[in-house]
Amino acid sequence: MTTPILEIRNLHARIEDREILKGVNLTIPAGQVHAIMGRNGSGKSTLSYVLAGKEDYEVTEGEILLNGESILDMEPAERATAGIFLAFQYPIEIPGVATMTFLKAAMNAQRKARGEGELSTPDFMRAMKEAGSLLNIDSDMLKRPLNVGFSGGEKKRAEIMQMALLKPSLCVLDETDSGLDIDALQVVAKGVNSLRSENRSMLVITHYQRLLNHIVPDVVHVFSDGRIVESGDKDLALQLEARGYADFDGQAA
Amino acid sequence: MRATMPVRLGPAEDSLIAQLKSAGADAAAERITVAGLPTRRVESYHYTDLKSLLRAVPPLAQAANSANPPALDVPGAYLLTILNGAVQPAGAAPAGVIVGKTEGGVLSSRDDTLVGINNGLAREALSLTIENTVDTVIQIDRHIEGEAAHVVDALKIFVADGASVTILETFSGSDAAHVGNHATYLALGKDAVVTHVTLDRSSRKAAHFATNEYRLTDGSKLRTLAIHAGAGLARSQVFPIMGGAGAHADLTGLNLVSDGQHADITMETHHAVPHTSCQPLFKSITRGRSKAVVQGKLVVERDAQKTDAKFMHQGLMLSDEAEILSKPELEIYADDVVCGHGSTCGKLDEDWMFYLTSRGIPQAEAETMLVRGFIAEVLDPIEDEALNEALNGVVDGWLLGGN
Numbered sequence: 001m002t003t004p005i006l007e008i009r010n011l012h013a014r015i016e017d018r019e020i021l022k023g024v025n026l027t028i029p030a031g032q033v034h035a036i037m038g039r040n041g042s043g044k045s046t047l048s049y050v051l052a053g054k055e056d057y058e059v060t061e062g063e064i065l066l067n068g069e070s071i072l073d074m075e076p077a078e079r080a081t082a083g084i085f086l087a088f089q090y091p092i093e094i095p096g097v098a099t100m101t102f103l104k105a106a107m108n109a110q111r112k113a114r115g116e117g118e119l120s121t122p123d124f125m126r127a128m129k130e131a132g133s134l135l136n137i138d139s140d141m142l143k144r145p146l147n148v149g150f151s152g153g154e155k156k157r158a159e160i161m162q163m164a165l166l167k168p169s170l171c172v173l174d175e176t177d178s179g180l181d182i183d184a185l186q187v188v189a190k191g192v193n194s195l196r197s198e199n200r201s202m203l204v205i206t207h208y209q210r211l212l213n214h215i216v217p218d219v220v221h222v223f224s225d226g227r228i229v230e231s232g233d234k235d236l237a238l239q240l241e242a243r244g245y246a247d248f249d250g251q252a253a
Numbered sequence: 254m255r256a257t258m259p260v261r262l263g264p265a266e267d268s269l270i271a272q273l274k275s276a277g278a279d280a281a282a283e284r285i286t287v288a289g290l291p292t293r294r295v296e297s298y299h300y301t302d303l304k305s306l307l308r309a310v311p312p313l314a315q316a317a318n319s320a321n322p323p324a325l326d327v328p329g330a331y332l333l334t335i336l337n338g339a340v341q342p343a344g345a346a347p348a349g350v351i352v353g354k355t356e357g358g359v360l361s362s363r364d365d366t367l368v369g370i371n372n373g374l375a376r377e378a379l380s381l382t383i384e385n386t387v388d389t390v391i392q393i394d395r396h397i398e399g400e401a402a403h404v405v406d407a408l409k410i411f412v413a414d415g416a417s418v419t420i421l422e423t424f425s426g427s428d429a430a431h432v433g434n435h436a437t438y439l440a441l442g443k444d445a446v447v448t449h450v451t452l453d454r455s456s457r458k459a460a461h462f463a464t465n466e467y468r469l470t471d472g473s474k475l476r477t478l479a480i481h482a483g484a485g486l487a488r489s490q491v492f493p494i495m496g497g498a499g500a501h502a503d504l505t506g507l508n509l510v511s512d513g514q515h516a517d518i519t520m521e522t523h524h525a526v527p528h529t530s531c532q533p534l535f536k537s538i539t540r541g542r543s544k545a546v547v548q549g550k551l552v553v554e555r556d557a558q559k560t561d562a563k564f565m566h567q568g569l570m571l572s573d574e575a576e577i578l579s580k581p582e583l584e585i586y587a588d589d590v591v592c593g594h595g596s597t598c599g600k601l602d603e604d605w606m607f608y609l610t611s612r613g614i615p616q617a618e619a620e621t622m623l624v625r626g627f628i629a630e631v632l633d634p635i636e637d638e639a640l641n642e643a644l645n646g647v648v649d650g651w652l653l654g655g656n
Binding site: 054076080095102105 | 609
C-alpha cells in the first residue's frame with residue numbers, strides 16, 4: 001500500500017483554553033479530492049490553520065503526517081516547502097510588498113528546499129504568464145501590492161494562481177467559494193481542476209454543496225463539533241444540502 | 254515666592270560656553286550659562302534631554318586632510334565636501350549650479366540651543382545657487398576626521414524661480430566621540446521643485462545634530478527625507494516656513510535605531526500665508542534597547558486660511574525593550590483649515606507573517622520583506638534611480654546588520 005499524502009490521527013487542538021478539534025481522523029490517498037462540509041463554528045477553518053501551522057493553535061494530542069512524515073514540529077515555512085498549501089478564506093492584503101516580489105520569493109523558497117538554484121527572470125515571467133492566463137489574471141494585477149485593492153474574486157483567483165506556481169502535494173482550500181459569483185466560481189474551479197493530478201491531494205472545505213458541483217470530490221466528510229462524524233461519496237453532499245446538518249449532530253464517526 | 258535656582262553646569266556646557274566666548278558669540282554663551290543645555294522640562298527637548306545625553310563636548314575641530322570616500326556612493330552625483338567644518342575646493346559644477354563660500358550663521362535665530370550654537374560657531378558656509386533644472390544629484394558630504402572633535406558647519410542653498418534639483422547631504426566620520434552641529438538653509442523660489450535628503454551615517458560614538466530650515470514661496474514644492482542610520486545620539490530638526498500660496502511640502506523621515514541608540518526627528522512647520530499644504534510622514538524602526546523620537550508641530554498663523562496639513566508617525570518595534578515616542582502638536586490661529594495628526598506603533602503583523610511564511614518564505618526573509626514594505630512609502634518617492642537604489646542599500650544594510 002502506498003503512503004497516503006495526508007494522514008491525520010486523533011488530532012486535538014485548542015486556541016487559548018478552548019478545545020476546537022476533538023479527535024480528527026482523516027486519510028487522503030494520493031490523487032484524491034476530499035471535501036469537508038460543516039456548519040459555521042464546527043472547526044473546519046481551524047483544521048486548515050492547524051495543517052498550515054498557524055501558531056495561535058496548540059495541538060494537544062494526535063498526529064499529522066504528510067507523505068508519512070510528521071509535520072507537527074515544523075514552522076509554517078517548512079510545511080509549505082514540504083508540500084502544504086493553504087488557500088486562505090480571506091487572503092491577506094499586504095501594502096508595501098509587491099505581488100511579483102512575493103511570488104518570486106515564494107517560488108525560490110520552494111526551489112531552495114529542493115536544492116535547486118534561483119529562478120531566472122525569463123523563466124519566472126513565463127511561469128507567471130502561464131499561471132495567470134489559466135486564472136484570467138493580467139499583469140496589471142500583479143504589479144499591485146499583494147492582494148491590495150483586489151476584489152473578492154481576484155483574491156481567490158490569485159490564491160489559486162499561487163497554488164499553481166508552488167505545485168504543492170496537498171492543497172487545502174478553505175471556503176474558496178465564499179464571496180464568489182457563479183462566473184468567478186467557474187474560473188476558480190477550472191483552475192483547481194487543472195491542478196488535480198495523481199500525485200497531488202486536495203482538501204476542500206466548504207459550507208455549500210455548490211462548489212462541489214464544479215470540483216467533484218472523491219470523498220465527502222461531515223464535520224461537527226471538532227470531528228468528522230460521517231463520510232461518504234459525493235452524494236453525501238447532496239443529502240446534506242437537502243436535509244441540513246442537524247441529522248449529523250452528536251453522531252460519532 | 255520662588256527663588257531662581259542657578260543651573261548646575263556640567264563639562265559639556267563648560268566647553269560650549271568657552272568655545273562660544275572665544276568665538277565672540279557672547280549671547281549664545283550667556284544663554285547656556287544661565288539655562289544650561291535643554292532638559293526634559295523644555296518642551297521641544299522633552300524626549301531628548303540634552304543635558305543628560307550629551308556628557309562632553311570635544312574641542313573645536315582642526316583642519317584635516319582626508320581622502321576618505323563619502324558616506325554614500327551615488328553614481329553620477331556631483332560631490333561637494335565639507336571637512337571638519339571647512340568647505341573644500343570643488344570640481345567643475347554642472348550647468349546651472351553656482352558653488353561658493355559665504356559667512357556662517359545661516360539659520361534664522363530662534364529659541365533653540367542647537368541653532369544658537371551653530372550660528373555662534375559656524376565660521377563659514379558652503380553656498381549653492383541652483384539657477385534652473387539640474388538633473389545631476391548634488392551631494393554635500395560632511396565629514397569629521399581625526400580625534401574627537403566638535404564640528405559646526407553650514408550650508409546655504411538658493412533655488413531660483415522655476416528651478417528644480419535633488420540635493421543629498423551625507424554625514425560621516427572617523428570612529429570617535431565627535432559632536433556634529435550642522436545647519437542647512439534652503440530657500441525655494443516660485444514654483445521651484447526640490448528634493449532634499451539627509452543621511453546620517455556617523456559613528457556610533459558620535460552625536461549628530463542637524464537643523465534644516467526651509468523657506469517656501471508661491472508654488473514651491475519640497476520633499477525632504479531625513480534618515481538616521483549612524484550616530485549613537487542623533488537629532489534632525491526640520492523647520493519649514495510655508496510662505497507663499499500653493500506651496501507644498503512632503504516632509505518625511507526615517508529613524509533606524511539599534512541597541513543603545515537614540516534618534517530624534519523634530520519638525521516644526523510654520524504656515525504663514527493662506528493656501529499652503531504639508532504632508533509630514535515619519536517612520537521609526539527600533540530594535541534592541543533603543544529609543545526613537547518624532548515630534549511634529551504644525552503652526553498655522555491667523556491669516557493662513559485653507560492650510561492643509563496632516564502629520565503622521567508610524568513606529569515599528571522589532572524588540573520588546575525599545576521605546577518609540579511620538580508627539581504631535583497643533584497650534585492653530587486660523588479657523589478655516591484642515592489639520593490633523595496620527596500616530597501608530599506596533600510589531601510586525603502576525604497575520605501578515607503567517608501569510609508569507611505559509612508560502613514557504615523563511616521567517617527572516619518574510620520579516621525583511623515586511624520592513625521594506627513599511628519603509629517603501631518614504632523611499633519610493635525619491636525619483637532619482639541611482640539615489641533611490643543607494644538609499645535602499647543603506648536600509649538593507651541596516652536590516653542585515655542585526656543588533
